Structure formats: structure tokens, C-alpha cells
Amino acid sequence: MIFDSDVMIWAFRGNKNALNEIDHADSRAISSVTYMELLQGVRNKYEMREMKKFLSKLSFSTLPVTANISNRAVTIMEATALKSDLGVCDSLIFATACETGETLLSGNKRHFKEVAFLNASEFKPE
Numbered sequence: 001m002i003f004d005s006d007v008m009i010w011a012f013r014g015n016k017n018a019l020n021e022i023d024h025a026d027s028r029a030i031s032s033v034t035y036m037e038l039l040q041g042v043r044n045k046y047e048m049r050e051m052k053k054f055l056s057k058l059s060f061s062t063l064p065v066t067a068n069i070s071n072r073a074v075t076i077m078e079a080t081a082l083k084s085d086l087g088v089c090d091s092l093i094f095a096t097a098c099e100t101g102e103t104l105l106s107g108n109k110r111h112f113k114e115v116a117f118l119n120a121s122e123f124k125p126e
Helices: 005-012 016-023 032-041 045-057 067-080 088-100
Strands: 029-031 061-063 104-106 120-122
Touching: 005 016, 005 032, 005 045, 005 104, 029 032, 029 088, 032 045, 032 061, 032 088, 067 088, 088 104
Parallel strands: 029 061, 104 120
Antiparallel strands: none
16 A cells, blocks of 8 residues: 555654554555655654654555656646646655555545546545
8 A cells, every 4th residue: 555645644643543544554655755745844853763763663665756657647647737736746646556556545535536547545534
């Protein structure tokens, strides 16, 4: 399973639903874009260290943006640009799930329901 940034942020904040989803996943991965978004949110070296420990302890893999993922993200953006405010980061994360065939867990249902070929599950923090 690929975890979207919002789910990871909820988990770092101690949300039981997010932690439960992570705990019960057969596999755990994030896009390198998600990793960068998480890094953008840390406020100091301690938080960065704790984030890295969390990802390591739970055996998260970080999936790189490949040429195929980039191309798929462009296709997603072209298909949604005139009807949605889907951003570059979400397009890359969604494309990662499409290209790997993994399920994406995200609270961003409004956007992911617009993306063909994306296997996604909705996360609800409560």
C-alpha cells in the first residue's frame, strides 16, 4: 500500500485510525514526493530524526519518481487540468500508485476519484 502525505501527517500526530491503517498494511510505501512533503513540514532536526525513525521502524520504502511515473503524472494533469485543482505533487503521488499497481490510501477523495486507473481507498481520520 502507498500512503498519501495526509495519512502520514495524521499518523505522526498520533491519530489512531492512521496508525491502525499503517499497522495492518501488508506493505508500506510512500512516494519520494510524499517524503519531500514530510521534510517540508519538519520544524527542526529532532522532528526530522523522529520522522526518519518512524519510517525506518515501520519498514516504509520510498518509491522514486521514474520516467514512467512522470509521464503518467503529465497524462493525469492533462486529463484533470480544466476540471480540477489537482496539483503537481498529488499527480506524481497518484501516478506512482498507478504505475506500481499498489493501492493508494488517501483522504483526498475529491481528487483521486477523478483519476482513471487509480486504485485508491479513502482514509478518514475519525
